[in-house]
Amino acid sequence: MEPTTRGQRWSARGALAAAAAAVLVLGVFAGLRTFALLAVGLAGLAVTAAALWWVLTRRSVGRLLAAVLAVAAPVWIVVAYTRAHLAWVVAVAGALSMFAVGAGRRALVGADGPARTPEHPAPRVRHPVLIMNPRSGGGKVERFGLREKAEALGAQVLLLEGPGDTDVAELARKAASEGADLLGVAGGDGTQALVADVAASLDLPFLVVPAGTRNHFALDLGLDREDPAKALDALTDGVLLRVDLGRAAGHPFVNNVSFGAYAEVVQSPAYRDGKTRTTLELLPDLLVGHRGARLAARAGEADFEAPQALLVSNNPYGTGDIAGLGRRPRLDGGELGVVGVDVASAAQAAGLLRGRRATGLTRVTAREVVVDADRERIPVGVDGEALNLTVPVRCEARPGALRVLVPRERPGTRSPLPRLDWSRIARLALPSARGHARPTAARPAEPGA
Structure with missing residues (x-):
């Protein structure tokens, strides 16, 4: 554990002070009505969560009515507070609470040691080869001039053009056999995983250019997803990160593998052309009708x-949202994250407000995950790519298998905000008796000492 800094102590004290002030504002200006305010707020949030569940599990008129309810519930909360002439009290208490949460998380950053993946000196690269998909991300390769900048930096660029699909992995292996000492990809996460697997097997450094649609892997590496061209700065001023690589039934993945409802949605031919519409159309059958394979999984000691x-x-993934799917604080932990979702009713949907303690979510970590089903083959989404795999599907982590070259300066290298722990915040804020004990007088030295 790193020593506590002055900034952490003051952030912790600010968090406790703001939290106390929020409670004081409610107690002084709302009095006994504080409990009614909390009840109204919690009821409104529960109704909103249930309404969103019905939006996902209903069709036609039922879905429309649920959407209206999802909007009406928050409006009802605001109206109830306003009619009680307490809207300003709630607003002030809410602002203080938000400040308390932010200050508390800032106080905890670094309390458990550095969260960043260690950086190593970059190898000298003489013949980098980058595979670029001009169609990825709506044409980011052309829009950001990625080919021109890469070639100006001495890289060879291979464009995925022409009719039909290209065997990207074979293209990468061919480039390596012809002398490439770095392999890179400007494309989506699925393409990156294929080339990353080749680079890892040949112990070549790998370069990520976030030219896809979502670029989750690039996000967790700290790259600038708004300007993909900045990733090419790694060729002139870069550092090396050793990160893990996942495999599912022999298929590499840099982000995740999905089973069940989401994997079923990805399988739809209409998904690529209309993701939202297709998802809303298929989810009712998948969530309520239990269409699809019945899954069973073993992750370490968890079933x-x-x-x-x-x-x-x-x-x-981190713990900043309900499902914990925001971003990964580290990519070199040597383990898999596992999230199971089992929400079968509106009550369980409302229970998701409990966050990590929600009954509909199960989260564990493991080095290996085995997924079985009541069918011989099941749909699986591997980094968003639709596959059908034979069960059991074995997923495993390959610790430190991939060497990734990234720019030395990148926007996402700040430490992620940790989950709130008020007992730790209090320990940071309040001096311990031992740490601030009155100094005792020094004893005279013994003769001859």
Whole structure:
């Protein structure tokens, strides 16, 4: 554990002060009505969560009515507070609470040691080869001039053009056999995983250019997803990161593997052309009708029985949202993150407000995950790519298998905000008796000492 800094102590004290002030504002200006305010707020949030569940599990008129309810519930909360002439009290208490949460998380950053993946000196690269998909991300390769900048830096660029699909992995192996000492990809996460697997097997450094649609892997590496061209700065001023690589039934993945409801949606031919529309059309049958394979999984010592959806990720996602699918603080932990979802009713959907303690979510970590089903083959989404795999599907982590070359300066290298722990915040804020004990007088030295 790193020593506590002055900034952490003051952030912790600010968090406790703001939290106390929020409670004081409610107590002084709302009095006994504080409990009614909390009840109204919690009821409104529960109704909103249930309405969103109905939006996902209903069609036609039922879905429309649920959407209206999802909007009406928050409006009802605001109206109730306003009619009680307490809207300003709630606003002030809410602002203080938000400040308390932010200050508390800042106080905890670094309390458990550095969260960044260690950086190593970059190898000298003489013949980098970058594979670029001009169609990826709506044409980012052309829009950001990625080919021109890469060639100006001495890289060879291979464009994925022409009719039909290209065997990207074979293209990467051919480039390596012809002398490439670095392999890179400007494209989506699925393409990156294929080339990353070749680079890892040949112990070549790998370069990521976030030219896809979502670029989750690039996000967790700290790259600038708004300007993909900045990733090419790694060729002139870069550092090396050793990160893990996942495999599912022999298929590499840099982000995650999905089973169940989401994997079923990805399989639809209409998904590529209309992701939102297709998802809303298929989810009612998948979530309520239990269409699809009945899954069972073993992750370390944990068992998952018939989850509606299962997500296995290359290192666990953070804990900042309900499902914990925001971003991964580390990519070199040597383990898989596993999230199981089992939400079968509106009550369980409302229970998701409990976050990590929600009954509909199960989260564990493991080095290996085995997924079985009541069918011989099941749909699986590997980094968003639709596959059908024979069960059991074995997912494993390959610790430190991939050497990634990234720019020395990149926007996402700040430490992620940790989950709130008020007991730790209090220990940081309040001086211990031992640490601030009155100094005792020094004893005279013994003769001859």
